[in-house]
Amino acid sequence: MSTKTVFVTVGTTKFDELINTVTDHRTLQALKRNGYTSMILQIGNGSFVVEPSDVLEITSYKFKPDIGPDMINSDLIISHGGAGSIMQALDYGKPLLVVINEKLMNNHQCELAEKLCEERYLYYTTCENLWNCIENLDFSLLNSVKVDNSKKICKQIEYFLKI
């Protein structure tokens, strides 16, 4: 049987609520029904203790210098709303589900998730609706074209400098 991995990242701080929800029995069942077999958690400074589960194979760590390889090797990325993580995940062309931390309101980071969701680059949700999203969203509908404006920015710069 082929393995399908989901990678969860909370970034440089902590987001215990996300870790809690994602390891919830209901979420794990939903993931399993969608064919996922293992889960890697990057839990940051959170105090949440990850318990082993009989549904999915769960591994976790606090931080790594480079989470790139874990992203590349995964089939789905569940991420906090940080711009760095979002852009990195999209760079690798992975299906991405962003979970907004509602306790960090007025945070301009959710603007980015909202906007990219409108453009169909990712889905975003809250902790409450996480399992529902995993159950019902079709990640194959997402735009897999990279978000890369570099060429256009270059043009504008060269035009300005008259070269």
Place this chain on the structure above:
Amino acid sequence: MLLFIMWLLVPTIFSAYFSGRLMYLIFQNLTNTKSLKKSKQPFRTLVVIGSGGHTAEMLRLMNSMNKLKFMPRLYLLADTDTTSRNRVENDENGLDWSIATIPRSRHVNQSYLTSIFSTIYAIFITVPTVISFKPDLVLCNGPGTCVPVCLVAFIMKLFHYADTSIIFVESICRVKSLSLTGKLMYFIADLIIVQWPELRKKYGHRVKYLDEGLNS
């Protein structure tokens, strides 16, 4: 007597001239009326590298630029930021480039009082680096580090030392409003590029949306 008049007059003329020039430069920026003379090539380019996502964005941009037109390139980054340093060293595949470091103006959890001094210290270190490099182009995309650098470049322009173009590319994570750095750059950058149409709408002609106005 003559000396006394000179003593009064010379500073007055100087300050009148430079404050006039200051207003002229800012006016030129705000109305986007600056036009470059047919410029010499290649451009001496100073790239201000931030951290994390900013670094990634800037390096991606650098990689799609024609590096033969932007030489030599000096990457300016914070001395504590070894991650960014490694990324620059990995990604930069052209010729004629180097890295310079400046002290970080504020460390995480540093108190505001001491951070005033460390900011001043950071500016002191930045000034000779920027002046001796004498860039034709300063390219930056958001982190606080770029503010002192751009100020120095702007002052160089004010005193006719160099004709530096300052280009600010707002990070893609800013969707609805410019970052604090962006708001400061509003007055001193020659060109501001934003990556979402909402920002273009909000700030009008002062900012450019990607390749707007260019055909094909």
